[in-house]
């Protein structure tokens with residue numbers, strides 16, 4: 019059942035012993051929305067805990083160890099999860115069919131929870147949570163504001179992407195006024211690169227190839243590149259934005275080899291190309307200009323399969 023912001027808050031007020039989950043390979047919005055909700059519920063006197071995959075160092079400032087203290091939960095809430103398949107393998111098998119409330123902002127959301135608060139106009143799950151808390155008249159603490167700012171800033175590419183609305187900027191303004199150190203967070207998240215990451219980026223950029231008169235650019239990441247540079251998938255998220263930064267590119271693709279030999283594909287597009295439609299062909303999804311999917315097969319087969327679909331999408335442009 020779909021619920022409004024106010025109804026979702028009323029549900030949360032009524033329950034206790036809450037477990038919060040987010041999607042695997044957590045990005046800034048996953049971390050931010052999880053911990054913003056954690057702090058807000060703690061401040062309401064609730065017993066709350068979280069389960070999350072490895073978080074990259076740059077995104078880890080909202081994380082607190084206390085949130086991982088185990089207890090038997092009564093209710094499960096997900097944040098920023100568009101499809102239960104995006105939970106980790108373990109949380110999917112334990113809680114996939116037991117989610118009481120899902121809070122999300124993905125247009126392509128595949129409903130899986132008993133109650134769903136979905137606002138597809140929101141730039142980030144963090145924007146949805148801000149609206150819910152503000153609408154309920156709940157005071158937003160500095161800690162909650164910091165976590166919410168992380169999600170809103172990362173899902174909008176630091177307020178550069180077209181999903182940044184006037185309302186998004188209002189939310190950011192409120193968060194800054196409540197104490198979110200925007201300059202410092204922006205520096206840590208968007209400006210700072212580790213030496214290992216710079217080496218990784220060099221290898222990744224060397225793999226870049228363009229197709230269809232330069233309208234499509236593809237980077238292929240192998241497990242060997244992580245090994246050679248001492249990086250991991252968790253701390254190389256920002257690579258997904260690079261191919262689309264090239265002038266004339268309408269579809270930027272990053273194909274990452276996973277440990278099990280399958281491939282994770284991130285697609286970033288510019289209008290009029292829809293990343294979500296490209297990824298839906300392979301059972302994935304996401305937002306219109308940023309989406310993902312997973313494929314298996316040999317590397318060349320995966321690249322060719324993705325290029326074929328992108329070729330179709332670019333045909334009449």
Ligand SMILES: [Mn+2]
Nearest residue numbers: 047098142143
């Ligand atoms: Mn998000």
